[in-house]
Amino acid sequence: MEFAAYGKTGVRLSRLAFGGMRFAEPRNVEKMAEVVLAAAGEGINYFDTAPGYCADMSEKIIGHAVRQLQRSGNRFYLSSKTSKSDAEGVRRDLSKSLERLGVDCLDFYHCWYILSLEGWERRKSGGAVDALLAAREQGLISHLVFSTHLPGEEIVKVIDEDIFEGVTLGYNAVNFPYREAGIKAAGRAGLGVAVMNPLGGGIIPENPAVFSFIKSHSRQSMPEAALDFLWSHAEVTTALVGFSNIEQVKEASAAWKKFTPGRKLDLEKIKGHIEASFDQLCTGCRYCKDCPQGIEVYKYIEAYNHLMLKGGESLYDRLKWHHGVDGVEALNLCSACRECEKVCTQHLPILERFEEIKRVYGHSA
Ligand code: SF4
Ligand code: SF4
Structure with a gap:
């Protein structure tokens, strides 16, 4: 060493x-x-x-x-x-x-x-x-x-x-x-x-x-x-x-x-080699874990990385096989309090991404 x-x-x-x-x-x-x-x-x-x-x-x-x-x-x-x-x-x-x-x-x-x-x-x-x-x-x-x-x-x-x-x-x-x-x-x-x-x-x-x-x-x-x-x-x-x-x-x-x-x-x-979106990736730090609605924010936002890097078809697979998440209905519980965005270490627009995830998910399943 x-x-x-x-x-x-x-x-x-x-x-x-x-x-x-x-x-x-x-x-x-x-x-x-x-x-x-x-x-x-x-x-x-x-x-x-x-x-x-x-x-x-x-x-x-x-x-x-x-x-x-x-x-x-x-x-x-x-x-x-x-x-x-x-x-x-x-x-x-x-x-x-x-x-x-x-x-x-x-x-x-x-x-x-x-x-x-x-x-x-x-x-x-x-x-x-x-x-x-x-x-x-x-x-x-x-x-x-x-x-x-x-x-x-x-x-x-x-x-x-x-x-x-x-x-x-x-x-x-x-x-x-x-x-x-x-x-x-x-x-x-x-x-x-x-x-x-x-x-x-x-x-x-x-x-x-x-x-x-x-x-x-x-x-x-x-x-x-x-x-x-x-x-x-x-x-x-x-x-x-x-x-x-x-x-x-x-x-x-x-x-x-x-x-x-x-x-x-x-x-x-x-x-x-790094596209502009790379600093927009979720690092999986999980500082957003205390959602008052119990939404496991990082799972969705980490899966969104794959959507950005590999295209929409990867979203379903990432959520289901990596995070054990079947469906995106939980995102409808979001009260838009934005607590997760305030603590997000990458300053990501989480709520905007939720909308994109809901939109794309049906097509990727
Ligand atoms: S904005 Fe939605 S996902 Fe984020 S902490 Fe509030 S309820 Fe949870
Ligand atoms: S705080 Fe931000 S970067 Fe960290 S896991 Fe949550 S969404 Fe990803």
């Missing part, structure tokens, strides 16, 4: 990092801790978790593994997050994460999930940012970072405030034109960059013909190409992959071993 400097922190992180949001059997803490330890065995030294991940078990699983990681004597780094806007909420979240992870100080703590500049202003006016800075002062956090789904130009504004030491953001061959300005600003400002969602919510490996332009040679698998794409960015410190099981850890580690450092990306050429 190769390691890279995380901005100006002096910390060197493995180029492949552990995302603790996809454990296959979160109730089986012992078994899932083995996945974490297998990753450490492959040289991964950065473990990212958050309250709420995997039915709120992720921090406990990683905390369970921490005791064994400490015994190994190898240096490793833990990251967790808070999305609270008020000081008291931040303190409560941090104290809970420290307790679950079994440490006195978190290496990285995220001001989590900044979705809009208004939301960012609320973190400041509500006292969250002051509380985070105070926690770092008190030695409860080593490095204060943020995670965001903002578009690139708005990420630049947050970075310019010079509060954070690093950023975690979704970046891949699907959405990079939408976030590229943020990555470049982070590089210029000397921030570390951890990239999540490298496979674009599965769209990249599932559409090899569409995304073949990111391959550096014909024998390369799509997940390998997608990770290569990220590692080839000088600004990217590490690629966070959410692992479900040990097999996936080994696959991603094998992808790293095949990577040729120094690959030069011609981003302009790659951009030329």
